[in-house]
Amino acid sequence: MNLKTISCQKKNTISTKTNHRNHRRRLLSPCTLYISILLILPSCIFLVLVFESRFLRTPSPSSQPSLLPYAWGFIHQLKNVNAFATDATCSTADDKLRGAVTFLPLKDLRYEKTAEAGHTWFMSSMNDTREEGEVQYQQFPSESSNGRLLCIKGRDTHDGVWNSYALAWPETLPYNATLMKALTFISNNHYGHNNIWHGLSAMFPFVAWHIKNGCSMDPTRWVLFYKGELRKNLALWVTNILEATFSRPLEVETFDSVGGDGGGGGEAVCFEKAVVMRHNEGGMLRERREEVYDLIRCKAREYCNVSSAAAEGGGGGGGGIGMTLLMRTGARSFRNETVVGGIFEKECKKVEGCRLTVARSDNLTFCEQVKLMSMTDILVSPHGAQLTNLFLMDKNSSVMEFFPKGWLEVAGVGQFIYRWMASWSGMLHRGYWRDPDGASCPYPDKDRRCMSIYKNGQIGYNKIFFGEWATSVLNDVKQMKMVKGKEKSRGTWRTTTIDRGLLQANGFSRTHQKTASRPTSSIYDRPVVPHLRSAASITTTSSSDSRCLSLNRSLNSSVVAFSQSNNDRLVEEHVVNQKTKV
Secondary structure, eight states, X not given: OOHHHHHHHHHHHHHHHHHHHHHHHHHOOHHHHHHHHHHHHHHHHHHHHHHHHHHHHSOOOTTSOOSHHHHHHHHHHHHHHHHHHHHHHHHHHHHHHHHHOOOEESBOGGGGGGTTTSSOSBTTTOOXXXXXXXXXXXXXXXXXXXXXXXXXXXXXXXXXXXOEEEEEOGGGOOTTOXXXXXXXXXXXXXXXXXXXXXXXXXXXXXXXXXXHTTTOOOXXXXXXXXXXXXXXXXXXXXXXXXXXXXXXXXXXOOOTTSOSOSSSOSOEEEEEEEEEEOSTTTTOOHHHHHHHHHHHHHHHHHHHTOTTHHHHHSSTTSSSEEEEEEEOSSTTOBSOHHHHHHHHHHHHHTSTTEEEEEEEGGGSOHHHHHHHHHTOSEEEEESSGGGGGGGGSOTTOEEEEXXXXXXXXXXXXXXXXXXXXXXXXTOEEEEEEEOSOSOOOSSOTTOGGGHHHHTTOXXXXXXXHHHHHHHHHHHHXXXXXXXXXXXXHHTOOOOEEEOHHHHHHTTOOOOOOOOOOOOOOGGGGSOSSOOOOOGGGOOSOOHHHHHHHHHHHHHHTTSEEEOHHHHHHHOOOEEOOOOOOO
């Protein structure tokens, strides 16, 4: 290898090293230089402090200035720089989190056609908390929401698509958001809140959640939605029920104090604590439903101070028999109320201690309705919202229901809601009478278009059948009270399952009726009066709630528990094919 070759190789090597050094210089970013300085400076300061401390051990001339104050001052300045940098970084992160809060429509149109039969369209991205046999709910903040709060924007009353929701961390709520303190109950349903049946169904799961949490968490406010549209009113009867149950005035939030245009825009509202219900009582076991009805009944009586009205009036829990004919006005009313009232009055007079009351719920205050139901053993009424009062009667009271023509064929499962309600609340539904006469429908019998004709029809009467039906129910109730009285006098009254043989042995008569088909449902195979949840599972109750729950359990141990299968054998739907009115 000659000298020229060696010289070229050295030049190439030197050139390569120079390129590497230049490349490293180009890689040094300002951020890297800043980090390097921060790492080097503490070392330098440490050396200065060590150097200064050595000088402190040896007296120095007074004219020599000390470096220690300057070092400490520099350290404090460095800390301030770091704190400023940290604050700036956190502020930037907070801004990003606030900006990342994404609002979605309350009403998801993708599920519009399956809102009642599958995935709900209200807050569709959220899943409910589900426990076997318990109410389905959403709670914020919670583990499922990762500790985030629920925020709602908009107050549109015509289209739920314009109202929206989002989740946000408590420290990084959306800009200009209003934080509402304490617990908020948020309800959405598909039928509205002004009808007392639908209103109660929507509020019912909140009471179940209240019991589940030991009756220790009361709502400060309520927010109502109908298909995602904000609602500002609740039926007065339902309002009274909730005020009685939670022992406080009801506040329905309308967001009028929140900035915005009243539509889907405006500022967001976030809730410190929130519970959302969107499935009514769906998924609850029958025992849980009955427990809720028990608490509401007891609290309503306490609220209206009518706890002893039954004993004073002779009906309800007293020795007499209270029969109430609860009338309607307009749709599904009796065509001839005078004749119908006379039939039941005649049969009532045949039974010692029977007292007939004819009333209209729309002419009574809430507490007057509670008092009337507490004195009622047999409720006689057409199908309608006024029957929602039935759970306010004593356990094992009876219900007799009437329909106009055509409902069985075209009304759907909704016509059976009061039979279900009677079962869930521990009452005995004694069947139906369906008027065979009425307006004609130009379409086939089972055409759903006929419902527009049948829905608001009136109800006729059949003297013979009404008389025999009333006599049968009155005799059963009389025998039940006699058995109860004898057992009480002996001190042996207890929860008993009475089979058909025991019923007949005690003189119970089979209800006079014609058997008809009924909708297939497992609810009819369940007991009418199951045991309530054990006291051990309910803790931290208020004194009033605890008293009601305790009272309901004691009542449960002093009523006759019919099995539903026996009740079905005794009580079938009443369908009369005779068209002759006597």
